[in-house]
């Protein structure tokens with residue numbers, strides 16, 4: 177790599193002979209200027225000069241990672257030619273949870289959690305370009321990528337302790353964590369790390385159906401069925417979705433209308449109905465499906481594992497965060513399902529559906545909150561490099577006040593999440609239902625209100641750039657389009673608020689008086 181002095185660079189300041197310095201690197205933009213998306217004029221005005229400050233007002237550094245190598249001709253004399261290596265964990269304020277920041281301690285995490293986090297972070301960094309591409313063009317994750325995640329042990333980690341018990345043959349956990357070391361905090365980290373990709377639809381595409389669909393199979397399926405499906409799904413060879421919601425029944429699960437009637441020989445169920453908003457439905461092989469086998473209400477519901485086949489068709493639903501999650505309308509038209517695929521008891525499916533609700537909400541909170549934290553980091557970086565009216569945005573009290581409000585709610589929500597997770601490590605499943613269903617529901621309400629506020633403030637900080645799908649504000653624009661998913665799916669904010677307080681009232685001491 178050639179070394180340039182600043183004086184030498186200054187001699188290349190004309191169209192057709194134009195060098196610019198960015199971050200101590202020297203780029204030849206003579207030919208590129210004509211193709212520059214921002215036009216040639218602004219670019220050539222800085223020919224022969226150090227354009228670093230101006231560059232970062234207008235471009236994310238990914239622009240250089242993508243186009244820079246083709247334009248790079250040297251470095252500034254005396255600079256480090258290797259350039260800056262992006263650290264695995266960010267040191268931007270509030271960008272990482274407190275436990276993983278240098279010099280901070282936590283009672284909840286040990287060295288295995290740190291290893292686990294770093295291994296996943298490094299793994300996900302490699303797939304970031306693919307995630308960004310798919311988020312933009314709406315392509316669902318490839319079968320190869322699912323297998324990669326399976327082989328890395330990340331799919332099993334996202335099902336938690338239950339998933340690790342079904343670790344596929346030959347698969348180890350990220351960071352060399354032993355299965356007997358694995359706890360709910362490892363699982364928390366796995367969900368949070370997925371949120372660092374900043375690609376809500378694609379991330380949901382990569383197992384959003386699995387984290388809610390597989391647990392009922394493992395908990396209530398016959399052992400041979402559970403084993404087969406776990407091996408298929410956790411190795412990334414096949415995908416699974418949870419098919420509960422219907423056009424007439426979202427949060428009101430007891431109102432579902434899809435029917436399953438037994439054949440005369442009693443060996444099969446025959447299904448008719450429609451399921452809506454089914455995450456990963458366009459490409460799933462397995463559908464954990466809620467059906468009506470009995471009378472009205474929750475006591476007439478059963479849960480069946482349905483395999484894609486005759487009578488089952490899926491159609492893409494276009495949703496606001498894009499198509500990479502494979503959200504589908506699933507039509508069941510005379511689908512035959514062997515009775516061995518019943519999960520739990522007949523007519524007792526409501527309990528099986530409820531079984532994973534707290535876990536589902538908790539993991540949604542983990543990844544949504546990580547999204548809010550990532551947005552906070554974006555805002556800090558942007559406000560630190562963006563100049564308006566002659567000052568950096570961080571020099572303006574009104575912007576600092578916004579950052580303060582965002583940081584306060586994100587840190588509070590995270591501290592509550594860790595406190596809930598710690599309780600999970602100490603309680604049986606039944607104890608969690610009794611003591612944590614309400615608090616987790618309230619935490620979900622707080623998390624989605626936090627995300628809504630963060631999305632709103634972030635957009636104000638990014639200004640017009642928050643409105644475009646490319647450029648500096650692209651993650652902000654995406655985040656905006658994802659917050660309503662968390663606020664509505666998995667139990668709407670209204671239902672979460674009501675559930676949280678109703679559960680608290682059930683435990684209200686009879687003699688408590690003012």
Ligand code: HEM
Pocket residue numbers: 196203205212213214215218219222227230231234235236239240243244247646647648
């Ligand atoms: C190696 C140097 C450069 C490369 C590879 C480059 C590349 C790009 C790319 C890919 C975009 C589209 C941004 C996006 O949508 O993500 C862009 C936009 C732009 N660039 Fe550059 N650029 C370079 C240097 C510069 C410099 C030195 C200036 C000086 C003013 C400049 C001014 C602009 C402007 C004004 C835009 C439009 C930004 C917007 O719409 O917000 N570029 N550039």
